[in-house]
Amino acid sequence: MMVLKIISGDDLFSSSDLATGMFIFEKNLLGSMERFVTVSRKRLDAFTNVDVSVIDGGGVDVGVISSEVDVGVIGRGVDFGVIGGDDGVVIRVLMITPTSTKPQLITIKFSTDFDTIWQQSWNTSKGREQIDENEFHGKDKSQWGQLQLISQWDPFKDVLGDMWPQWATYIPDKETMIGVHSTLLRLIDVYRLDLNKLGETGQIETRSAIRPLTAEDFRNLVITAISEGKFNLASELTKTVVDLDNDPSLLREMMRLRSLIAYGRRQVDDDDDDDDDSDDENGDASTDEDDLMFDTAMNDMRLKISWNHDNENENLKWVQVFETYDPEEGFSIPEEEKELGINIYHQLCRGKAKKSVQNLFCEVHYGTVPYYFWWNVEHLHLEPRITMIYNIVSDAESERIKAAAKSELKRAAVISPTTGEYIITKNRLGRHMWLDNWQTDSLATGLGTRLTEATGLDCHQGAEDLQVAVYGIGGLYVPHYDYSRDKFKHGETRGRKMGDRLATLMIYLSDVQAGGATVFPLLSVAASPVKNAALFWYNLKADGRGLVESLHGGCPVLLGHKWGKLITVTYE
Ligand SMILES: O=C(O)CCC(=O)C(=O)O
Numbered sequence: 001m002m003v004l005k006i007i008s009g010d011d012l013f014s015s016s017d018l019a020t021g022m023f024i025f026e027k028n029l030l031g032s033m034e035r036f037v038t039v040s041r042k043r044l045d046a047f048t049n050v051d052v053s054v055i056d057g058g059g060v061d062v063g064v065i066s067s068e069v070d071v072g073v074i075g076r077g078v079d080f081g082v083i084g085g086d087d088g089v090v091i092r093v094l095m096i097t098p099t100s101t102k103p104q105l106i107t108i109k110f111s112t113d114f115d116t117i118w119q120q121s122w123n124t125s126k127g128r129e130q131i132d133e134n135e136f137h138g139k140d141k142s143q144w145g146q147l148q149l150i151s152q153w154d155p156f157k158d159v160l161g162d163m164w165p166q167w168a169t170y171i172p173d174k175e176t177m178i179g180v181h182s183t184l185l186r187l188i189d190v191y192r193l194d195l196n197k198l199g200e201t202g203q204i205e206t207r208s209a210i211r212p213l214t215a216e217d218f219r220n221l222v223i224t225a226i227s228e229g230k231f232n233l234a235s236e237l238t239k240t241v242v243d244l245d246n247d248p249s250l251l252r253e254m255m256r257l258r259s260l261i262a263y264g265r266r267q268v269d270d271d272d273d274d275d276d277d278s279d280d281e282n283g284d285a286s287t288d289e290d291d292l293m294f295d296t297a298m299n300d301m302r303l304k305i306s307w308n309h310d311n312e313n314e315n316l317k318w319v320q321v322f323e324t325y326d327p328e329e330g331f332s333i334p335e336e337e338k339e340l341g342i343n344i345y346h347q348l349c350r351g352k353a354k355k356s357v358q359n360l361f362c363e364v365h366y367g368t369v370p371y372y373f374w375w376n377v378e379h380l381h382l383e384p385r386i387t388m389i390y391n392i393v394s395d396a397e398s399e400r401i402k403a404a405a406k407s408e409l410k411r412a413a414v415i416s417p418t419t420g421e422y423i424i425t426k427n428r429l430g431r432h433m434w435l436d437n438w439q440t441d442s443l444a445t446g447l448g449t450r451l452t453e454a455t456g457l458d459c460h461q462g463a464e465d466l467q468v469a470v471y472g473i474g475g476l477y478v479p480h481y482d483y484s485r486d487k488f489k490h491g492e493t494r495g496r497k498m499g500d501r502l503a504t505l506m507i508y509l510s511d512v513q514a515g516g517a518t519v520f521p522l523l524s525v526a527a528s529p530v531k532n533a534a535l536f537w538y539n540l541k542a543d544g545r546g547l548v549e550s551l552h553g554g555c556p557v558l559l560g561h562k563w564g565k566l567i568t569v570t571y572e
């Protein structure tokens with residue numbers, strides 16, 4: 001006898017066509033649990049020996065199928081629900097369609113080794129059929145990536161009891177699941193992804209996903225967008241929902257959401273008005289009644305809106321980055337640039353870079369070491385210098401560095417500009433690790449020498465420990481400075497006495513299919529990752545003070561993975 005336990009909750013997840021035998025799905029937030037259960041049961045009718053029970057888990061909705069002899073889901077069709085994760089790790093939910101009665105292992109993987117399968121599915125028009133089932137089975141689970149948070153996620157633990165250890169591997173944590181929606185929203189926003197295409201053909205750039213996003217997927221994105229205060233985007237998304245499906249209950253729901261969006265927009269406008277000291281004379285201001293209606297509606301959806309969410313205030317945030325920089329110096333950023341704020345970053349990410357110089361030439365280096373080595377150098381900017389050095393790393397070195405780093409990657413943090421503490425933020429989505437003592441590592445001896453030759457800076461003793469970073473789909477690092485702002489632990493990096501970061505070398509260990517450029521908003525420069533090339537820039541001026549124009553960031557990865565290795569050369 002198989003048992004399908006549905007753990008009901010109030011959070012969301014973006015897969016819509018919930019083939020039953022499937023386990024992680026999204027509850028209709030505005031609808032009822034019964035609706036899902038009905039669907040589930042109906043689908044389950046296709047199978048014998050399945051017992052359905054519903055448990056209030058207070059978390060995400062998860063259905064679990066188990067049996068005494070095996071644990072699995074039913075069917076063999078493969079689908080993907082999601083394209084990004086909160087930490088930039090690609091999450092693939094393989095939905096199993098009930099076309100076969102043979103139980104299969106549930107497959108939700110978080111690992112990069114799934115890339116091959118992912119690629120195959122992009123590359124074949126009928127990826128779903130052509131994926132070899134064997135790809136999913138019999139693999140060492142330890143390769144499937146980390147889901148550390150899961151063990152703290154009690155509802156599942158309680159319900160699953162003894163089965164917990166077995167299932168823990170398959171269940172994504174709550175933050176990740178919500179992050180998936182956020183990530184997708186950010187990608188839509190930054191890259192202006194065509195919503196209709198995503199819905200009709202599942203097309204992103206020149207590639208097609210295995211399946212398009214459904215009306216229900218978009219509905220879920222609307223809800224996340226509202227809760228993040230992204231009202232303009234939410235409004236666009238409601239149109240897509242309606243274009244894709246004219247189901248009356250969905251239409252009603254969209255009507256309702258649109259009034260929430262309208263309310264939200266008024267709130268934001270009111271805030272702006274407050275800044276201007278112009279009171280509510282336009283008559284648009286919200287009344288207490290509106291507030292109550294809004295709160296109730298949000299409550300019904302069990303959502304809390306965050307008015308201070310990054311996006312609508314992103315411009316502001318970026319301006320703060322400028323303003324927190326060394327106030328004594330009193331440098332000033334032109335007003336118009338402040339206003340453009342984060343938009344410049346996004347424009348550059350979309351490929352709107354205007355390169356001021358393009359001097360591609362070859363250099364032959366006769367270094368201090370007894371060998372000849374040459375590489376192509378492209379100066380993307382001259383004053384200050386930003387240079388792409390091609391083929392500075394070999395394929396073998398790249399692969400060895402990635403392999404050495406893989407098992408130790410952790411979610412990357414940033415230093416808070418206000419407190420100096422390390423914090424996890426959505427402004428840096430990616431994983432990284434430090435390769436300790438790389439100078440003495442056999443991996444690095446040749447490389448360090450080559451880099452020293454190429455940059456003219458001491459990349460051995462003068463450099464920090466090596467940092468290896470990986471960004472999955474949606475991974476990014478918003479514009480920031482690599483040098484420290486004086487008040488924080490200047491001169492000390494990871495326990496070692498060091499100077500400030502004079503220059504950075506970002507070595508790209510992979511190509512990125514789309515997105516993921518390194519951009520310099522104040523210089524209008526964008527560099528697309530090229531495997532084995534290194535991007536070199538200065539962070540400090542000759543006198544050791546911060547170089548304002550070195551403000552830079554990594555754009556969200558749209559397709560593929562971006563691997564990088566950072567070397568920062570220090571200044572005494
Ligand atoms: O990912 C990038 O392109 C830039 C990374 C970066 O700026 C950093 O890690 O400090």
Ligand SMILES: [Fe+2]
Nearest residue numbers: 480481482552
């Ligand atoms: Fe940086």
